[in-house]
Amino acid sequence: MRHRVFRAVVAGVFVVFAQFAFNQEAQNGGQEGAQQQVTYRNMTPEQRAAATRAFLGLGAEPDKAAAARGAPLFEQTCAFCHGPQGRGATGSSLLTSDVVLGDDHGEHLVPFLKKGLPEKGMPAFATMSDGELKDISEFVHLQVEEVANRGTYRVLNILVGSSTLGQNYVAAHCMSCHTTKTFAHIGSRFRSPEQLQRGWIWPVSSGDRSLANTASVKMPDGGEISGLVTQVSDFRITVVDGAGKANLIDRRPGVEVRMKDPLAAHQEMIMTLTNADMHNVTAYLDTLK
Ligand code: HEC
Numbered sequence: 001m002r003h004r005v006f007r008a009v010v011a012g013v014f015v016v017f018a019q020f021a022f023n024q025e026a027q028n029g030g031q032e033g034a035q036q037q038v039t040y041r042n043m044t045p046e047q048r049a050a051a052t053r054a055f056l057g058l059g060a061e062p063d064k065a066a067a068a069r070g071a072p073l074f075e076q077t078c079a080f081c082h083g084p085q086g087r088g089a090t091g092s093s094l095l096t097s098d099v100v101l102g103d104d105h106g107e108h109l110v111p112f113l114k115k116g117l118p119e120k121g122m123p124a125f126a127t128m129s130d131g132e133l134k135d136i137s138e139f140v141h142l143q144v145e146e147v148a149n150r151g152t153y154r155v156l157n158i159l160v161g162s163s164t165l166g167q168n169y170v171a172a173h174c175m176s177c178h179t180t181k182t183f184a185h186i187g188s189r190f191r192s193p194e195q196l197q198r199g200w201i202w203p204v205s206s207g208d209r210s211l212a213n214t215a216s217v218k219m220p221d222g223g224e225i226s227g228l229v230t231q232v233s234d235f236r237i238t239v240v241d242g243a244g245k246a247n248l249i250d251r252r253p254g255v256e257v258r259m260k261d262p263l264a265a266h267q268e269m270i271m272t273l274t275n276a277d278m279h280n281v282t283a284y285l286d287t288l289k
């Protein structure tokens with residue numbers, strides 16, 4: 001049912017506008033205006049978003065922390081065929097998919113993704129965990145929401161946390177890797193709170209040596225090579241040692257690799273964030289201008 005409502009988005013926006021125009025007229029008309037209850041016009045952004053989602057018949061509100069975790073997974077496993085925001089590429093758009101629109105929090109999507117549609121060219125993701133597939137589902141729902149409930153939704157969701165709680169969270173969970181230097185003026189380094197949030201949840205390597213991926217490799221003859229990892233797979237690893245020499249090592253039996261990858265650890269930390277943590281940290285980092 002819901003997909004039909006979704007397809008009426010354009011009509012819906014028109015009705016909201018018509019109502020807005022009507023309210024304005026009523027207010028200009030004197031007495032009647034004084035009795036107006038809450039109209040779209042004098043709603044807070046939160047009330048507008050809620051009114052729009054009720055009007056459009058959108059389903060459960062997406063879980064934003066899960067969607068943030070799902071973003072890189074979607075990028076790696078789905079974007080190639082369905083486009084970076086699920087709007088379709090060689091594969092279909094997911095925004096109008098019945099499977100997506102009939103799902104609230106992965107209860108239909110997760111089993112669907114495990115099986116795929118091999119006969120139509122949609123792979124089965126049987127080896128991904130339920131948790132990962134649920135995070136991907138929330139990411140897809142967030143894409144639907146952002147298209148359908150545009151504008152209001154963004155304003156609503158970014159800067160709503162407590163910067164004090166965010167500051168406490170950062171002190172407790174982030175300073176094992178970062179120094180205050182990482183966060184100095186961070187609020188002014190991004191163009192919008194949205195990009196700031198993306199920047200800290202899903203950072204790219206900046207070339208900071210103290211946060212680089214390093215390894216120490218024990219060779220079968222007892223020798224040890226350690227340094228910066230520049231390439232790694234299940235079969236080989238390249239380690240640049242202190243003298244600047246790149247060592248390409250086959251990971252054959254007897255070779256022991258101990259890797260220290262702070263960026264992977266950063267991603268693991270992200271998996272433990274709740275919606276409240278995420279909002280609080282973004283609110284705090286945004287104050288560091
Ligand atoms: C190799 C390309 C490919 C990849 C990778 C892929 N898909 Fe698909 N997907 C398809 C194709 C092709 C279809 C079938 C479209 C059709 O029905 O014509 C499909 C269908 C779907 C549908 C059902 C759409 C409908 O008809 O309602 C969903 C939902 C979906 N994919 C989600 C995902 C998600 C989420 C991922 C990542 C975990 C993913 N897909 C990865 C190619 C792909």
Ligand code: HEC
Nearest residue numbers: 173174177199200203204205206207208211262263265266
């Ligand atoms: C286990 C180590 C680790 C922890 C814990 C950690 N991070 Fe990171 N973080 C990294 C690494 C590695 C990078 C990649 C940066 C690089 O290579 O310079 C990074 C990058 C970042 C960036 C981007 C920096 C830039 O200059 O653009 C931000 C912002 C950030 N982290 C915020 C946080 C916040 C907020 C927390 C706590 C909620 C946190 N990190 C916890 C390891 C960590």
